Amino acid sequence: MEQSTCLDWKGYSRKAISKEVLTHEEAMKVLQAPDDELLLVMNEAFRVRKHFFGKKVKLNMIINAKSGLCPEDCGYCSQSIVSNAPVSKYTMLDKETLLAGAREAMNRKAGTYCIVASGRGPTEKELGQVIEAVKEIRETMPLKICACLGILSDEQATRLKDSGVHRYNHNLNTSRNHYEAITTTHTYDQRIQTVDTVKRAGMSPCAGVIIGMGESDEEIVEMAFALRNLDADSIPINFLNAIPGTPLEDKGRTPAMKALRVLALFRFICPDKEIRVAGGREVNLRTLQPLSLYAANSLFVGDYLTTPGQEITTDHQMIEDLGFEIELCAL
Template identity: 75%
Template sequence: MHHRRDWKAFTEKALNGGLLTIEEGLSVLAAADDQILSILEAAYQVRRHYYGNKVKLNMIINAKSGLCPEDCGYCSQSVISKAPVPKYTMLDKETLLAGAREAMARKAGTYCIVAAGRGPTERELGQVIEAVKEIRETMPLKICACLGLLGEEQARRLAEAGVHRYNHNLNTSRSNYGSITTTHTYEQRVETVEKAKAQGMSPCSGVIIGMGESDREIVEMAYALRELDADSIPVNFLNPIPGTPLARAERTPAAKALKTLALFRFVCPSKEIRVAGGRELTLRTLQPLALYAANSIFVGDYLTTSGQEITLDHQMIEDLGFEVEECAL
């Protein structure tokens, strides 16, 4: 598998609407590490074509912590997790607004309101909607909501309130899904993304790499997101949290993470690809290289794990000669 390929052919394919075959996708993931720069160069040409040297910044607020009845094996907030995480019900409007102001201060164009749980209760939905309306009136921020499984009517109300984007990750491949979560199905996740799309919200859906999936399944995940037509694709790398079933999982090697980001760029060329949770832990000193394939990062902390200090992210973007994309609504 380690013969040298003409990675430029993958650039051409991506820019001309072609789709990598499974075998080609696997060759990206299986390439020798001395191929990294050539692969990133090929991915960068695609990224540059669609996004120039702009980097989108997103900031998350953990709007409700712990207290979740689902059993997702990677999550510190699940019903089966023994991880010591803060547990609180939905944050009040003032706290959500303060988070939005913080997102503005960090130059984030998108503010992500995330709540653990199977889906939002009537009260939670009302609280989010109230905060969203006020943010929309006072700040030039895009708002992404991530509240679990949605009903059609709930999706309609969020869209009406001014939520731009709805996030619901596929997380892993269809075939690996049952080994990660048993309390809901892969299909239910796809349905929620479709419901959000039907109401005019932009679909955001991504994956978590490092949960025992095979390389073939990683390629399948990229295909699935292309099929779902997700506008925004967060690629998370498992941060194994003590107290969760996946606590002992091995860290994804940095080189493998970079190849994975390149693969997603080739398969979903025009989409926002975001280096998400686990970025600091997985990529370590190679974080800047990720932006040659991806065009977006989360700034600040994740849900129950810490991110790096914001000035480091701004410096990294500046040092690459890239620039933060200011929010244009």
């Protein structure tokens, strides 16, 4: 009789639940698991997800508060200075438009409203506009606010925190060794420094990655361990949506089953953190999107910065069909 070569995937969930760190070799085996074992891997990832988060799903909504006009050369981004993509370009949205976006987030059952602006970092005027809007949102709506405005000083971070911003997003995007292949106008260390600035100010740190930019499996593992060491509370996992007109326009999509293995890996390595299925999920996961929530406990609803998202009722139906529950905001 042929002997099964399946790994003991249950051992992975046991280690994760006890917050024992996987070895590098164990982490690599998740990414290289054969397709025939994927459901076994996802079952153990779900065991971890359920232990820490039950069957609840956190919803987040983005507003592109300032579009284009960015001096940075990030190769994946349609808003960067090296992009020829035909995207809208406008300065920081006014307070009423930001408030309208917050109301729409409520309509979509999102618990977190993400104010995202292109650029290296906010000007004094831009920071003031965001702070003014955040204060009114916090006074009138039960929403958590996440800001993503680029590199911050300690003083800027403190002002955002004092205005009512709960969380600040600044993604690592890729591994340290791969970083200069993606961006040269700022460094990996500056990304780390900004997350540390956010933590010192008392905001919850959000930092994630983009999968599919030419990185190796070893570098994906490195990213997961880097975010564990950074102690990011929320980890958005983006899958490259290669936009025509950007330097990475010719990159192929990440196969859906590989994307699921990536989500399982991050759940095993960062077991008690919010793992969010983020940009590119519709393009890369396609019909396997529901399986992503067996590892992840959070997702974006609605459109992304310059690309469309899935129709909101489809997301709500997907969550209901899984027998999961939308987690409403509890401030």
